[in-house]
Amino acid sequence: MPDATAVAALNPSDRLRRMLRDPLLLSILIILWALLFLFIAYPLVSLLVRTFTDEGKLSLAGVLSILGDPVQRQALWNSLLLGGLVGLCGTVLGFLFAFTAVRTNLSKGWVLFLDAAIILPLISPPFTTAIAMIFSFGPRGLITYDLLGISGFSIYGLHSTLFSETITFFPIAYLTLKAILSGIDPTVEDMAFSLGSSRWRVFRTVTLPLTVPGIANAFLLLFAASLADFATPLILAGNSFPILPTQAYLQITGLFDLKGGAVLSFVLLVPAFAVFLLQRFWVGRKYYVTITGKVGARTEIKSVPPWMRCVLLVVCLLISASILYFYALLFYASIVKAFGADFTITWRHYHVVFSEGLQAIRDTLIIAGIGMPLGGIYSVVVGYLVCKKEFISRQTMEIVSMINYSLPGTIVGIAYLLVFNDPPIMLTGTAIIIIACYVFRYGPTGIRTTVAILQQIDPSIEEASFSLGASSGTTFRRVTLPLILPAFFAGLGVVFIRSMTAISATIFLISINWTLITVRILEKMTELELGVAAAFSILVVLIVFIVIGAISLFLRLFRQPGAPDMANILGG
Amino acid sequence: MRRWGLCFVPVLLLALFLTAGAAPAQQTLNAYSIWPENWARPMFTEFEKATGIKVNFIRFSSGEALARIIAEKNNPRVDVLFGGPVETHIAGIKEDVFEPYKPPAFAELAPRFRDSQAYWVGIADDPLVFMSNNKFLKEKGLTPPTSWNDLLNPAYKGMIQMADARTSGTAVTRIFSIIEVNGRDENKAFDYMKKLRQNVQVYTKSGGGGTIPVGLAQAGAGIFFIVDVLKTRQEGYDVAISFPKEGIGTSVEAIALLKGAKNAAVGKKLIDWAASPAMQNFYASYKINFIPAHPKVKTEASLAEIIKGAKIFPIDEEWAGQNRKRIVDRWIKEVLP
Numbered sequence: 011m012p013d014a015t016a017v018a019a020l021n022p023s024d025r026l027r028r029m030l031r032d033p034l035l036l037s038i039l040i041i042l043w044a045l046l047f048l049f050i051a052y053p054l055v056s057l058l059v060r061t062f063t064d065e066g067k068l069s070l071a072g073v074l075s076i077l078g079d080p081v082q083r084q085a086l087w088n089s090l091l092l093g094g095l096v097g098l099c100g101t102v103l104g105f106l107f108a109f110t111a112v113r114t115n116l117s118k119g120w121v122l123f124l125d126a127a128i129i130l131p132l133i134s135p136p137f138t139t140a141i142a143m144i145f146s147f148g149p150r151g152l153i154t155y156d157l158l159g160i161s162g163f164s165i166y167g168l169h170s171t172l173f174s175e176t177i178t179f180f181p182i183a184y185l186t187l188k189a190i191l192s193g194i195d196p197t198v199e200d201m202a203f204s205l206g207s208s209r210w211r212v213f214r215t216v217t218l219p220l221t222v223p224g225i226a227n228a229f230l231l232l233f234a235a236s237l238a239d240f241a242t243p244l245i246l247a248g249n250s251f252p253i254l255p256t257q258a259y260l261q262i263t264g265l266f267d268l269k270g271g272a273v274l275s276f277v278l279l280v281p282a283f284a285v286f287l288l289q290r291f292w293v294g295r296k297y298y299v300t301i302t303g304k305v306g307a308r309t310e311i312k313s314v315p316p317w318m319r320c321v322l323l324v325v326c327l328l329i330s331a332s333i334l335y336f337y338a339l340l341f342y343a344s345i346v347k348a349f350g351a352d353f354t355i356t357w358r359h360y361h362v363v364f365s366e367g368l369q370a371i372r373d374t375l376i377i378a379g380i381g382m383p384l385g386g387i388y389s390v391v392v393g394y395l396v397c398k399k400e401f402i403s404r405q406t407m408e409i410v411s412m413i414n415y416s417l418p419g420t421i422v423g424i425a426y427l428l429v430f431n432d433p434p435i436m437l438t439g440t441a442i443i444i445i446a447c448y449v450f451r452y453g454p455t456g457i458r459t460t461v462a463i464l465q466q467i468d469p470s471i472e473e474a475s476f477s478l479g480a481s482s483g484t485t486f487r488r489v490t491l492p493l494i495l496p497a498f499f500a501g502l503g504v505v506f507i508r509s510m511t512a513i514s515a516t517i518f519l520i521s522i523n524w525t526l527i528t529v530r531i532l533e534k535m536t537e538l539e540l541g542v543a544a545a546f547s548i549l550v551v552l553i554v555f556i557v558i559g560a561i562s563l564f565l566r567l568f569r570q571p572g573a574p575d576m577a578n579i580l581g582g
Numbered sequence: 583m584r585r586w587g588l589c590f591v592p593v594l595l596l597a598l599f600l601t602a603g604a605a606p607a608q609q610t611l612n613a614y615s616i617w618p619e620n621w622a623r624p625m626f627t628e629f630e631k632a633t634g635i636k637v638n639f640i641r642f643s644s645g646e647a648l649a650r651i652i653a654e655k656n657n658p659r660v661d662v663l664f665g666g667p668v669e670t671h672i673a674g675i676k677e678d679v680f681e682p683y684k685p686p687a688f689a690e691l692a693p694r695f696r697d698s699q700a701y702w703v704g705i706a707d708d709p710l711v712f713m714s715n716n717k718f719l720k721e722k723g724l725t726p727p728t729s730w731n732d733l734l735n736p737a738y739k740g741m742i743q744m745a746d747a748r749t750s751g752t753a754v755t756r757i758f759s760i761i762e763v764n765g766r767d768e769n770k771a772f773d774y775m776k777k778l779r780q781n782v783q784v785y786t787k788s789g790g791g792g793t794i795p796v797g798l799a800q801a802g803a804g805i806f807f808i809v810d811v812l813k814t815r816q817e818g819y820d821v822a823i824s825f826p827k828e829g830i831g832t833s834v835e836a837i838a839l840l841k842g843a844k845n846a847a848v849g850k851k852l853i854d855w856a857a858s859p860a861m862q863n864f865y866a867s868y869k870i871n872f873i874p875a876h877p878k879v880k881t882e883a884s885l886a887e888i889i890k891g892a893k894i895f896p897i898d899e900e901w902a903g904q905n906r907k908r909i910v911d912r913w914i915k916e917v918l919p
Contacts, residue, residue, distance in 0.1 A: 148795070249782075350794075350797065424649070428653050
C-alpha cells in the first residue's frame, strides 16, 4: 500500500471500497471508534448538554455571566500568558539540554546523569516542586532567607508559577527534541561543513530548521501541559494571578457550581485547539525524512567548538543540580520528624506509608500495570492509523483522540463521574474508569510520538517491502512495527508515569474500592503531615525510576539498530 | 494473527474488571468522610467494635465531597456524609441530596446542633482561633493578637495566611464572624476585610492550608479552626494560640444520611452512634481536638483550658445559609482582588 499522501487524491467512494476490502483495518476502526466515542465524545457531549441547557432548554445565561466577569477574563489571559511563557522557556531549556546531550560528544556517564536529573520532575507526584519551592523561596525559605538574607520575598505569583512549571515540564521538550536531534544524521551537517559553512551557519541553516517540527511539537506539548495543570498554580499562583484551570476547580469544588466550572473549562478548549490546529496544519506540512535506510557510517560530530561545549555543560549541570537539590530537600523532609521544627531523624513516616498506605500502593500499581500495555497499544494503533492509513474519518479521529489531553483534568474527571454513574454504563467505583481516564488522557503523548517517528521514516522502506511481495500485514510486522516499537514504549511509559503521578482528573474517579497514591499525598498534605506526604512522593519517584529503568534496559536489549532508546522518547 | 491478539487484550481486561466492583456479602456501610483519615479511621474502628458493622470510607475536602455527592445523586455510592462544617450540609439540602433522620440523641442536643428538619445532626463544635508563630512575634516585638484590629498592624504586612472563601468552610465561618463582631453592619465588616487584605500573603485552598507555613514562619499568623491549630502544635511547631476579645465564631461539625442510600438502615446506626456520647467520648482518647456536641460528654481538660475565658459565639446558621452566596460573591469581588 502506498503512503497516505499519495492516496489523498482518491475520491470518497474509492476510499470506502478500499476500507471494505481490508477487513482487519475496518474491524480495528470500529473498535477504536467505539472506544473513542465511549470514553471521549460521550462524556464530553453529555457535559456540554448539561452546561448549555437549563431544564431542557438551550440557555446561555450561565455562560454569558461567566464570560462577562472581568476576573474570569483576566484568568483566561493569564492562562494564555503562562502557557505561552512556559512553552517558550521550557522549549529553550529543553533544546539547550538536548543539544548538549546529543551534539557535544558527551560521554555516556554524563548523558545518563543529565537524563536522570531531568527525568525527576517528569515522574514526580503533583505539588512536589511547588512545596520544595515554598521551602526554599518563601519568606523564610532556605535560599531566600537563610542563604541570601532577603526577608519578605513574595513567592506567590506569575514568576514562581512559571519557574515551577518550567522545571516540571521542560523534560517533555528535552525528550522530544533529543529524539529529533539524535535522529539527524551528522553527515548532513558534514556536507555543509565541507562546503565551507561556519558552525553558526550550519546550526542556523541546517540543524535548527531540521528540528523545527520538534520545537513546535515541544511548544505545543508544554503549552497544553501548562493549560491543563492546576496543582502548581493552586499552591503558587497566589490570589493576584488567577488562572482558568484553578478557577474552574474552585468553581466546582468551592462554589458547588458545576456549570460554571464546565463553562470555564470549555473556554480553555479554544486556545488548546488553536495551538493543536496550528501544529497540525502548519508544522505538520514540513515533512522531514532522516531515517532513510541508507545510513552510512556515523561520523564524529563537529558542530560545537570546545569552549561552547564547556559553557553548555556548565549551564546544564547548574540546572540539573538545582533539580537534584529540590529532591534532596524532599527526601530530607521525609526522614525528619517535622520539617522546620524538629529535625530529629526518623523512619516514622515510611512506617505510615507501608502500613496504612499499603492499599493505595497496591491499587495504584494494579491500575498502572493494566493501564500501561493498553496505553502503549492504543497510542501505536491510533498513531499508525492516522499517519499511514487512508480511511474515512481519519482527521476526525486524530482530533478526537487529542481532546481529553487538552482538557483540564478536573473537567474530564467530572464528566466521567457524571456519565458513568448512571445507567446504561455504570463504571464509577471500578478500576476501569480510572484506567480508561489514564489511557485516553495520556495516550495522545504516545500517539504524537508514533506520528513523529513515522514521519521520519522514509516511505521507500515500506515500498521496498511491498515490491518484494510482502503483504500489508507482513510489512507492518517486519518493517514498521520494529521501527515504532519505541513509540509503543513511550505510550506505555507515559501512561505508567501518569498513573503514578496525576491527580486532577482522578481525584473525582477514585472510590472506596480503588484509591491512588497521589490522592493520599494530597490527603496527607491537608492533614498537615508533610513528612508522610514527602515519604509517599519519594516512594513514587523510586517505583517509577525502577520501572522506567527496566523498560529502558529491555528496550536496549531488543531494539533494532538505529531506533532511538527509551529515555529519548518518553516525553515526546 | 499477532495483531488480532493485541486487540483482544483490552476487551478481555475490560470484561474482567467490569465484574471487579462487586461488594462483599458482610454488613458494611459506605461513607465519605470530611474528617481527615487519622481521625475518621479510629472512630470507624470503634464503631465496628461496638456494632460489627464495617465502614468503608474515603476522605475528601468538603467541596470535593459535596461535588461528588451531587454528581452521584441519581445513584448514590455512599450512605453517609461524615463530618465537615455544617455549611456543606446546608448547601447539600438545597441540592436535595440528603434524607432527614432523627437519631435518639436528637432531642438531647442543643438546637444549634440539629437541623430543624433533621437533614443533619451535629457531632462536634469547632471554634476559630488566631494562631501565630512565636519566633515571628519575638522578632517583631509583638504579643499574640488579642483583637481583630491587632491583625491590621503593618508589622503583619504580607505575613498572614487564611483560607479562600471559594473553597473553605473555615473562610466562610471567619467572614461571618467578622460580620457578627461588626454588629451585622456588612459595609463596616467589608471595610475591615479590605484593610486586612493588605496584610494577607495568600488565601489558601483548604482551611488548614496556612497552618504549616505559619508553623515554619513562612507566614506570621493566621485564622484557623482550633483542631488544625492544635494538630500543628502536636506536630512540634512553636505556635501561639489566642482569641480576639471581640469574640470569634464557631462552626458545627455535622453528619447526614444520603437520599437513596443503599444501606440506609446501617447508615442510620452510624448516625445514632456518632450523635451520642458513645462516639464523642472517644475524642479525648484519640486526641481529636473537637468540642463534643452532646451535652453529656465532657470536653478534654487541656482543650477546655485553652478555650476557657474565650468569647466564642455560634454562627447563626439560618441567617448564614440565606446570605452565604451573596456574601461570598461580595468577598470575591471586593476583598479577593
